[in-house]
Amino acid sequence: MNNTTAEGAGRGRRLIGWLLFILIMSELASIYLNVEPARYITIACVLILPILGWRQLKIREFYLISICFLLAGAALVWFPSATDWMLEGLTRSAYLASFILLMALLREGALTSPSIVALGEYLTQQPPARRFVAVFSGGHFLSVMINLGSLSLFAPIIQRGVRARLAPGEEVDEIGLIRERRQISAAIRGFSWFLVWAPTAVTQAVMPTLMSGIDALYLISLGLCLVLVMLIVSWVEDTIRWWSFSRSRRESGIALMRQELPFPLVAFRNFATISFLLFGSSVLSSKWADVTIVSGVMLASPIIVVLWIAAQYEAGAQTSSRSKASVNRLNEITFTAMPGYFREAVFISCAGFIGTMGAHLVPVEQLAQVLDIAAAPGWLVLWCLTISVWLFGQLGLSPITMAVFLGSIVAKIPVLPVDITHAALAIAAGTAVCSTGAPFSAGAIMLSRATGYSAFTLTWRWNGTYTIAAIAVLALVYLGLEGV
Numbered sequence: 001m002n003n004t005t006a007e008g009a010g011r012g013r014r015l016i017g018w019l020l021f022i023l024i025m026s027e028l029a030s031i032y033l034n035v036e037p038a039r040y041i042t043i044a045c046v047l048i049l050p051i052l053g054w055r056q057l058k059i060r061e062f063y064l065i066s067i068c069f070l071l072a073g074a075a076l077v078w079f080p081s082a083t084d085w086m087l088e089g090l091t092r093s094a095y096l097a098s099f100i101l102l103m104a105l106l107r108e109g110a111l112t113s114p115s116i117v118a119l120g121e122y123l124t125q126q127p128p129a130r131r132f133v134a135v136f137s138g139g140h141f142l143s144v145m146i147n148l149g150s151l152s153l154f155a156p157i158i159q160r161g162v163r164a165r166l167a168p169g170e171e172v173d174e175i176g177l178i179r180e181r182r183q184i185s186a187a188i189r190g191f192s193w194f195l196v197w198a199p200t201a202v203t204q205a206v207m208p209t210l211m212s213g214i215d216a217l218y219l220i221s222l223g224l225c226l227v228l229v230m231l232i233v234s235w236v237e238d239t240i241r242w243w244s245f246s247r248s249r250r251e252s253g254i255a256l257m258r259q260e261l262p263f264p265l266v267a268f269r270n271f272a273t274i275s276f277l278l279f280g281s282s283v284l285s286s287k288w289a290d291v292t293i294v295s296g297v298m299l300a301s302p303i304i305v306v307l308w309i310a311a312q313y314e315a316g317a318q319t320s321s322r323s324k325a326s327v328n329r330l331n332e333i334t335f336t337a338m339p340g341y342f343r344e345a346v347f348i349s350c351a352g353f354i355g356t357m358g359a360h361l362v363p364v365e366q367l368a369q370v371l372d373i374a375a376a377p378g379w380l381v382l383w384c385l386t387i388s389v390w391l392f393g394q395l396g397l398s399p400i401t402m403a404v405f406l407g408s409i410v411a412k413i414p415v416l417p418v419d420i421t422h423a424a425l426a427i428a429a430g431t432a433v434c435s436t437g438a439p440f441s442a443g444a445i446m447l448s449r450a451t452g453y454s455a456f457t458l459t460w461r462w463n464g465t466y467t468i469a470a471i472a473v474l475a476l477v478y479l480g481l482e483g484v
Helices: 002-032 034-050 059-078 082-111 115-123 128-146 147-164 174-196 200-208 216-241 241-252 265-289 293-312 319-361 364-371 378-394 399-410 420-436 441-452 456-483
Strands: none
Touching: 002 034, 002 082, 002 200, 002 265, 002 319, 034 082, 034 293, 059 082, 059 319, 082 128, 082 147, 082 200, 082 293, 082 319, 115 128, 115 147, 115 241, 128 147, 128 174, 128 265, 147 174, 147 441, 174 200, 174 216, 174 293, 174 420, 174 441, 174 456, 200 216, 200 293, 200 399, 200 420, 216 241, 216 420, 216 456, 241 378, 265 293, 293 319, 319 399, 364 399, 378 399, 378 420, 399 420, 420 441, 420 456, 441 456
């Protein structure tokens, strides 16, 4: 009986793997070959997906699917053009689901990469004076390649480092707990701000499909500058918070002496090579097909993963054994690992649909007129966009849902008092502050599972002050971008 059940589960997982594979390939065909039937295949895949794997769905997914049905039903009753809106929403759902699955491929490639682990261990074992900046920076740039996987990578490395000198059964002391807390906070803060600029971030996949006129290179430049600002804000907040504690340790003479680790040059070279290949091929793809840089990343990622996996098995004794090992690993990723992202695909699909339909149901023009948005200070409009994402995140609403919703709203406002690229930055910044300031964000939930700390502890308790400081600094940033 157990064997039969396991066999059935295996077949179901493989079937989901095939469906996800068809979804991805059809989406790429729709983007790059402009094949119209491929678009409808992607929509069919998105509709079939929750039906095929309904046993794996949790309360969150059922809740979101219910909202999708409610919005679709309300639109069909009240508006004659509802079917067009639904097709638009499903098209966006398919695009976002394909994007998140393709980014998951990069994470799977990283999981078996010794270079990624070596870099993570080097960053977390830095001397106290520069450890926070190292973990923030490392978490940030590793997130560009492996997204949420950077939190899964850093969490066990941080905790293993703190507990390395403990005897079996010995509890972590106050110093160890504080050291662990500071590093975990640095990791999630670094992760959060990759959302404002990186082409591998889901926010950057959302914005260009919603708002026309976004200058991608300008947005990336602004985002990178904002990352530097928030690194300083993060470091200052951490230094002030733990100043008296660090001073007392120094005065008592118990400051931990740590051996200087050699820089992992080979690991860095390998990571830099993969990153260069990914972004170089992404730019070439986007220029060749005249698509966004995010769509370029979508085409480049599976190619890079194949090369990355092949490189990881290069040490095999014979060419045939290397090829067989690579093929086996790719087969495992497609039909074992990829179905593990099934819930994430359903979640992001629902987020795209809800945001799109919600924006269509809101009377944007009338609302903009009542609020007199055209005459509002530009910096205040940007700040309100950021705060809206953060506030609704406290209520359990996905930052991505809010990003789609607000992006759709902004696109429909007749007279926008801000630069459209600045608006995209503000919405993305809202998703970033949600990662550290909302316990229901994907980053907080992922880190909670990896560390054992509750999402409320990781966000409200450990990073609440920092999040408020970051939001306040963003007001100054927006003032500098748009003026009074």
